[in-house]
Amino acid sequence: xxxxxxxxxxxxxxxxxxxxxxxxxxxxxxxxxxxxxxxxxxxxxxxxxxxxxxxxxxxxxxxxxxxxxxxxxxxxxxxxxxxxxxxxxxxxxxxxxxxxxxxxxxxxxxxxxxxxxxxxxxxxxxxxxxxxxxxxxx
Numbered sequence: 001x002x003x004x005x006x007x008x009x010x011x012x013x014x015x016x017x018x019x020x021x022x023x024x025x026x027x028x029x030x031x032x033x034x035x036x037x038x039x040x041x042x043x044x045x046x047x048x049x050x051x052x053x054x055x056x057x058x059x060x061x062x063x064x065x066x067x068x069x070x071x072x073x074x075x076x077x078x079x080x081x082x083x084x085x086x087x088x089x090x091x092x093x094x095x096x097x098x099x100x101x102x103x104x105x106x107x108x109x110x111x112x113x114x115x116x117x118x119x120x121x122x123x124x125x126x127x128x129x130x131x132x133x134x135x136x137x138x
């Protein structure tokens with residue numbers, strides 16, 4: 001596998017492990033030789049539910065019966081708006097009706113680039129920086 005990787009991928013794509021994942025369940029990975037490993041990276045922390053969580057699998061299966069992907073900016077769909085509504089309920093914002101996560105004007109303490117990329121500072125209730133680029137690269 002290492003030889004195939006070396007022939008197929010650019011040298012700039014490094015990997016920490018010299019073994020390859022064959023399957024995963026919750027926080028456990030198994031390599032091609034059957035060894036189990038605890039997944040501390042989780043896709044660099046994007047899998048906070050673990051691998052193959054039943055609710056995530058069901059949501060994916062349900063979505064696949066509808067459509068797999070469309071560009072919301074061209075052909076919008078309801079679940080995109082529903083997700084934005086859920087995020088907005090959890091993000092602090094001061095002005096009524098303003099989208100706290102995606103709004104790109106106003107806002108106290110925020111730093112914006114000319115491209116429209118914005119950085120929202122943590123509040124007393126939220127301790128993470130939130131960024132968005134409105135389509136522009138950060």
